[in-house]
Amino acid sequence: MIDFQTDPTRYRHWKLAFDGPIATLTMDVDPAGGLMDGYELKLNSYDLGVDIELADAVQRLRFEHPEVKTVVLRSGKDGIFCAGANIRMLGQASHGHKVNFCKFTNETRFSIEDASDNSGQRYLAAVAGSAAGGGYELAVTADYIMLIDDRRSSVSLPELPLLAVLPGTGGLTRLTDKRRVRRDRADIFCTTEEGVRGGRAVAWRLVDEVVPPSAWEATVTARALELAERSDRDGVRGVSLTPLNREITDDAVRYPLVQVALNRAGRCATITIQGPADLPGDLRGVHDSGAAFWPLAMARELDDALLHLRLNEPTIGILVFRSAGDPEQVMAADSLLEQYQNDWLVREIRLLLKRVFKRVDMMARSLITLIGPGSCFAGSLAELVFAADRSIMFAGGSNNAATLHLSALNFSAYPMGNGLSRLANRFYGEPETLDTAAGLIGDTLDADTAEANGLVTFAYDEIDWDDEVRLILEERASFSPDALTGLEANLRFAGPETMETRIFGRLTAWQNWIFQRPNAVGETGSLKRYGSGIRPDFNTERV
């Protein structure tokens, strides 16, 4: 089983150091610390295990260190910043593992950019040594990239000439969309194995600055402090992300607020989320609750459950979301999140919820949300209704009716990868429906109203409910998993492209295609031949 839970005392590959507003996150990969056997993580190359620690570090920096305004990313190894994803790991990994590995690493890269863009915690990549492939892709998530000018260190995306695959952790897209590298230069850069160093790296905007070794340390510190000065981050007391209370059995994963029940025969998992039992009354109470504050606790548990299902339960094709609790309490939690949105911790919690809901959008599983009696799909939790491929609401049962509630957060706090709220995405091309929905904020919506306003797919009464739900699940389970993944990934994201949708949609989709092709993974393909010294034999047909 792959476990996404870790903490700094258990890191094998990263070191965190703190100096006032500056944190240093040092990558020093233990070659023997691979998640699986059969490869060594040489030259600061990484596998999923390394990235799990990185994701944990990024998360903790945000919650546990409000005083940190700049994070300096650097390498603990001489002459190498990071060599990217481990090639032998990719060569031996199953297709599914490769896809999930890339998805998670991409999500982690975006979480770094999210910290920079929204948390006032800016990242500085101090590249001393070569940053190749995923190593450069990691550096390029930072706000500012410094490259040491020792006439050896370079940045490169050698995937295509070296491995016949793509820089798939956002590299291609960030070149053009983030770094604004001219496309023909990007073409040269991505086909030159040795990469670019020195002045040309700056001229082509691949890095922001090159610095001679004699001035290196002083300049890194100076730039880190400059970035820190521009930050609006103002917290003092961090919130410790305490270990999750989790129990895993054959057919269930249980956390205090999130329960996953696996129906292996039906290839279906039901994820039930418990609403808040008691909430603090004010901001001080929110801080005192810390990791126990319901939105934060629920988000962390749900996130872990999603990752667990992705990597450890690949045949579970359908996720059914349910909830249980008092919708008024969820709305009260949303009020706290709305009222104190300028507080650093509240901001972090809202941003975490945003990322977890994005993780839901990125599940290659069918998502069905069932809004039954006793459920609490209100405000933030209602995002799971709008993230679903289908949502079904129970109609009738007047003394214990199913309800749906909208809060302001549904319209503003949780944009999807395409930059739209899930409601705006849902009502793309129907702005008046979206406006009408905004008028329903705070109302208790019954099934008929919810259906009439397009907020759920169907409302079924007692007579139809059981059968309809069963039929939907059985039909879904009978379709091709591949075709469903493609269908859902297309329909979930309407409208505009962003760097994020381009990375997950265009870059990742092409990469996943290449990962299936003999030129990469065949017996004479590049990944199999890599390191043997024998050149791959390519099928020369352009498809």
Add this chain to the structure above:
Amino acid sequence: MPDSTVIDYDGLIPNNVGLNEDLRVRKALETWHPGYIDWWKSMGPEGFQDFPVFLRTAIGVGSDGWAKYGFVKMPDYRWGILLAPAVEGRTIPFGAHKGEPAWQEVPGEYRAMLRRLLVIQGDTEPASVEQQRHLGSTAPSLYDMRNLFQVNVEEGRHLWAMVYLLQKYFGRDGREEADDLLRRRSGHQDTPRMLGAFNENTPDWLSFFMFTFFTDRDGKMQLGALAQSGFDPLSRTCRFMLTEEAHHMFVGESGITRVIQRTVEAMKAAGIDDPYEIERIRALGVIDLPTLQKKANLHFSLTLDLFGNEISTNAANAFNSGLKGRYREDKIEDDHQLTSSFYPVLRQRDGAIINEDVPELSALNMRLRDDYVVDANDGLTRWNRLLKTSGVNFQITLPHVAFNRRIGEFNAIHTDTQGNILTNEAWEATKETMLPSTADNEFIISLMQPVREPGQYAGWIAPPRYGIDNMPGDFEYVRMTS
């Protein structure tokens, strides 16, 4: 095609590559030339640029006497572009293209890899000149001073050889790389040379002899492997460079032999039998044998790092592509493709040193290093024969390959010279028994007093057996009046 056995000395740049007809390359080289001379004057031998030195210059590349001796001021030395004669009908000797006609032009798909090989080799050539630039002032004799300068001008010529290939075959990138070769500086914090050993100090003459013995021998192995290249111009260049490299190793080997000879003579005269009576031996003004051993340990281990990672994809690619062979590939009997054979590699596993068979293609750095160790061991025999006949109970040995390493399998562990793994504390406590200590180095430096009278030698080194070009013992190899 010009007759490649005749060197054209008429132009600015002596050559046997028909530079007169190749206007583009001639212009590129002539543009590069002033920068080279500037580099030589500022980074070459310090303090001796204006004195005539008895130097050898190549006048032919055939086997029939290619050297001419005469006095020349170093900046006026005729650095040229000399390739060994072309071999008719030569084919690519190894790798995926084995048996195809050798390339006379660079194949596009291998351009970047080949350029990288040239730049790394090229970078070492000026580096050693820079490392040795202060040594003239403490030369133990005019004979040794002349040998130093001979090595230096030839390393300068080796730079020319690589620069010619870069400028002829690699277009704008090649010209930029050629310029960068003059910009990097050995040991400079901001613009160091590419490989570690070429950024170390060569502070004294014992270091110089050890360097030419151990580190120039790495050059010999690398050139020997590149001389096999399917890219014919590189092969021909390296074959000619090897003839010069042999002389550099002679300087090192004979230099240390003379140091040993002087030490054992002095010990005998003073009635000292025990080579470990270091204080008494040093009081005689000669270098004790245990210190020589420590210097050998240091230079051997630094040089092993130049072979890179034992298991290397780059080396595999370079071989399979036909660009860099094994040392004396043409003398090896196998399929020369290595796609299904294995080679044992010494590896570090959980704190133990073990032997592991790995696919031979990926173990080519290891193989070249193994060949090097054999070659270096052979080189020690002359020293040890001398020690044996002198009756002193001491032999110089090579330390274990895992000792004092910074690159490759053993970079994270410490061992003693036998290869026994040491804890950090044990290493700190014993390293000065295995590597030169500050006191050792200070002692060596204290001996480095210049001797400039013709025929005279510093007290720590014996005179050579023969003069250069059979000159008499009191020949003035460097005329200190200009």
